[in-house]
Every structure is written in structure tokens, then in C-alpha cells.
Amino acid sequence: MALEAVMDKFYIEQLTIIGVGLIGGSIAARLKREGAVGKVVGVGRGRKNITFAHEHGLIDEVAMDVQKGIERATIVVVAVPVKQVETVLQEIKLSPNSELILTDVGSTKGDFKRIIERVMPERAGFIVPGHPIAGSEKVGPQFADANLFQGKNVVLCPLERSKATSINLVQRLWESCGSFVSKMSDDKHDKIFSAVSHLPHIVSYALVEMVNRRDDAEDLFDFAAGGFRDFSRIAGSSPEMWVDICRANHFPILDDVESFISSLEKIRELLRSEDYEGLRKIFDAAAIARNNWSSKQ
Template sequence: MFLINKLTIIGLGLMGGSLAKALKAQGAVGEVVATGRRAESLERGLQLGVIDSYTLDMAEAVAGADVVVIATPTLVAEKVMAELAPLMTANMVVTDVASVKGNIQKAAERIFGDVPSNFVLGHPIAGSEQSGVEASAVDLFLDHRVILTPLANTSDAALSLIRSMWETCGAEVVCMDVAEHDAVLAATSHLPHVLAYTLVDALAQNGAAADIFRFAAGGFRDFTRIASSDPTMWHDIALANRDAILQGIDTFAAHLNTVRGAIADGDGDVILETFERAKHARDEHFLGQYLARQKKSPSS
């Protein structure tokens, strides 16, 4: 049976809290200790039963830990690694949940000289527009993917441990190159968040903003839901994955300009072809995923 005797979570929020809940529900963890900079959120996690104890002293928190999870915003993770570096031991496996992997790898190389073999870079592709430990959910990772980006020197044992941890939470684990991960996530997650924030901000500054939001229908709510996500976290992501996001913005802007030109010229053929291609691509991908999940389901 898979078991982590002591799990330490650095930065107790949605991701760290959900991981603790999922492992506890599976009986896969003996003790969950959390640390961070804000005693209020840690105390709340204790009250909710998400963690077993907390401390503001990182050395105390990680002492004897089998697994340490850095669950802070992307840019904060770099500061955490610097503080964690002298506390790491050979028996400790460290991982993270940051949405950008390139900056974590570079920061680790600066801090450690090289990324330690017992540091497994990871990113669960799951989340919510809500944040904080109060929003944590036992099933947040169920049937979602977790991307691990092992390096050439990553320990097989460490990689296996972190893979098992996420699989115990019900996630599908895949491995990917760091650069590929950041490019894929820029297109599928980071760019959509930038677009949602920008659209809502633009409309909010419109003179008719009150009526715009008053009469917004389901499509607007669905598209802009992610603009309710934690601004600090997405600020960090935008800066950490700057190059890939800029490339995505440029590609999107070129396509948007083409559609704008077609609308301005009354070119219905281009408009319809664009919309039909987009519908086909989305339906083919997401319907295929849905049918695959239904086929795997015991109730199907």
C-alpha cells in the first residue's frame, strides 16, 4: 500500500490543501504538516482538518519529511527553494505544483548549482477560479492530468514516488520536457487567462459597463469565469512564462486580425470557414476525451 509517512506542504492553498485532502481520504499519508508566511491560512487549514499541524519555521516543518511539496505561487517558489536548500536531505523528495517549469528549473540551477536528483518538477492540470485552503477539494485531481518534467539526473525512485502520489489522488500522470510543457501550457491555459482578464478589464472600463455586465449571458460567464482566479498567481505566471505567452498572444492577434478583416469586408466565407474549423477541432478533441472517460467508467 502506498504511504507517505510525513508530508510537508509549503504554502497551504487550493492545490496543497486538495492534495492533503485526497491523500488523507485514501489513507495514503500518516502526517501532514504545513508551513508558510501567513499563520491565518495555516490555522484555517488545521481547523478544517486539512492538515495535522503547522509551523512558521520551515526547518521544523520539513524535518523528517518524506515528501515536501512547494505549493506557492510561481515566483514565490524561487524564494522558497533558497530557504529550503540547506534543509534538504538525501531521504527527502521535493516536488512543486507551479504552472511554469522553465523558471523553476533555472532557479534551482542557480540555487543548488544543479537541480537535485531528488527534486521532481511537476504541475497538476487542475484548479478552480476559487483560491485558498477553504476552496480545497478532495476530488480536485480526480481524472485530471499531472505533468511531471523529469530531467536527465532525476532519480528514478523520486520520480516513481511522486508519480504514485498523484496517481493515488486519481490523476493521470504524464511526463514531458520542460520547454514543451511551458509552450503547451502557454497556449492552453496561460493565454486563455490573459484573454479573459483583458476582456473583462476592457469591458469594465467601457462607459456602458453596467448594462454590459447586467445583460451578459451564459457564453460571457463561461468564457470569463477564469478571470475570477487569483490575480497574484496569474501575474506570476505571466512573468515567469513571458516568452511562450508572448508567442501565443502574437499568434492569436494575427488570427483575430484576419477575422476582423473578414468582418470589416463582409467576407462571410472566411468567417464561416474559421468558425467551422474551430468547432470541428474543439468537438473532435473534447468529445473524444468525453467518450474515452465514459468507456473507462465502471457504470457505462
């Protein structure tokens, strides 16, 4: 494997990114800036994104074919939409490059683990699922940012058979991007991010949809200001991607939707009974929790 340690500095000869969008492009930009990679190969079937990434120096080489792109790779980062992951892994499975290390950037990990078990269990030792907690509602390599992961969390969910050397290499990749790396089970990961990422997107979509279907929607949007803008920002994210996430993390999200509905029902009953003291207690508890969290960011 083409891996070197120069004064303990992370360095790999070739990184292959399958799906050079915001996340993949930002990984490439940071590692190239750090001098942590010899060559970055971008794999993609969408000519527009891959061409942009090449022309703007995010990647050094374009491969329209997965096999071609990974034949000399040290690490392969799968950064494609959820519904494309299994097809990509089927192609990676055929590679004679048996020691390439594989990771991903998806926000659901249980489904990724199940696909690995179904498609390529024999390579499990070289696979380390990952999730960078960074991003934007914007997509595409034109928004790539070498500082996107600086000071941000990255969660690794190693498989039972992931080798220590594989885990270490993927961890060092993310640390080279400026990230703080933690490890947890895929089950714990999916429950956490259902509550603090997936549910908020669903609620944001639901709010905008509710406003948009009202008869006075035009007036509502005309007078909406900062609060609505902040709350609804993530409703500008890719609907296709978020439907795929809902499918992949179905049960944890369903549990959290039910819990959220219960909270709304409690507020509804307090409003109906004009129990404003009860309402204040809920708002106080939420404000304290939110401010405590914010102070640690």
C-alpha cells in the same frame, strides 16, 4: 527514508506542504482519505490559511518555519506563488534532511528548473517538478477538495539528474490522488500550457477589461448572460498570480499572444470585406476542433 510499501499501496510517513491553499490542501485531503500518509505538516507564514487547514483536519501539524516543517519529511510539495519559490528553495537547501524528495505544483516549469540550477543543483536527483492540470479561480484551503485531481492529468518534468526512485515516488503520489501522470520536457510543457492555459486567461482578462472601460459598461454587465459568464470566469482568478505566470513564461506567452492577434486580424479583415463565407469556414474549423476535444473529456 520513511517509505513503506504495504501490498504495493503508496504510503509515506510524512508529507510536508509548503503553502496550504486550494492545491496543497486538496493533495492533503486526498492522501489522508486514502490512508496514504502518516502525517501531513503544513508550512505557511499566513496564519489564517494554515490555521483553517489545521482546524479542519487538512493538516496534522503546523510549522511556521520551513526548516522545522521539513526535518522529517519524505516528500515536500512546494505550492507557493511563483515569486516565492526561490526564497522557499533557499530555505530547503539548508535542511540536513538530504534525502527528502521535492516536487512543486506550478504551471510553469522552465523557470522552476532554472531556479533549481541556480539555488540547489546538488539536490537535483531528489527533485521532480510537477504540474497538476486541475484547479479553480477560487483560492485557499477552504475550497480544498479530495476529488480535485480525480481523473485529471498531472505532468511531471523530471530534471536530467532526477533519480528514477524520486520520479516513481512522485508519480505514485499523484496516482494516489486519482490522477493520470505523463512526463515531458519543461520546454514542451511551457509551450503547451502557454497556448491552452496562460493565453486563455490573458484573453479573458482582456475581454472583461474592454467591457469595463466602455462608457456603457453598466448596461453591458447588466445584460451579460451565460456566454459572457463562461468566457469571463477565469478573469476572476488572482491577478497577482497570473502576472507572475506571465513573467515566468514570458516568451512562449508572447509568441501565442502574437499568434492570437494574427487570428483576430484575419477575422477583422473578413468582417471589413463582408466575407461571411470566409468567416464561416473559420468558425466551422474551430467548432469541429472544439467538439472533437470535448468528446474526449
